Amino acid sequence: xxxxxxxxSVFNKSGVESFAKGLTDLGVTVISTGGTAxxxxxxxxxxxxxxxxxxxxxxxxxxVKTMHPRxxxxxxxxxxxxxxx
Numbered sequence: 001x002x003x004x005x006x007x008x009s010v011f012n013k014s015g016v017e018s019f020a021k022g023l024t025d026l027g028v029t030v031i032s033t034g035g036t037a038x039x040x041x042x043x044x045x046x047x048x049x050x051x052x053x054x055x056x057x058x059x060x061x062x063x064v065k066t067m068h069p070r071x072x073x074x075x076x077x078x079x080x081x082x083x084x085x
Contacts, residue, residue: 002027003023003026003028004028004029005028005029005030005031006023006028006029006030006031007031007032007050007066007075008020008023008030008031008032008036008040009032009033009036009050009065009066010036013035013036013039016036016039016040017039017040017043017045020032020040020043020045020047021043021045024045024046029046029048030045030046030047030048031047031048031049031050031053032047032048032049032050033049033050033058033065033066034058034065037049037050050065050066050068053070054068054070055070056068
C-alpha cells in the first residue's frame with residue numbers, strides 16, 4: 001500500500017523539516033497545522049493546511065486542530081473492513 005498523505009503536527013519541531021522533506025520526496029502530500037506548517041513552508045517544503053482538508057478553522061486558541069472526521073476517519077479506519085474504505 002502506498003502512503004498518499006501524512007499528517008504532521010508536532011510540539012518539538014526538531015528535525016521535522018528533514019522528515020517532511022523525505023516524505024515529499026516519496027510523493028507524499030504533507031498536511032500540517034499552524035506553527036509546523038509555517039516552519040515547513042518557510043523551509044520550502046510543500047504543505048497543505050489542516051483547515052484546507054477539514055474546511056474548519058482551528059479553535060480554542062489552536063488546541064483543537066486535527067480532531068475532525070475528515071482526518072480521524074483516515075487514522076481510525078480499518079483497511080480490512082470495506083465499509084471503512
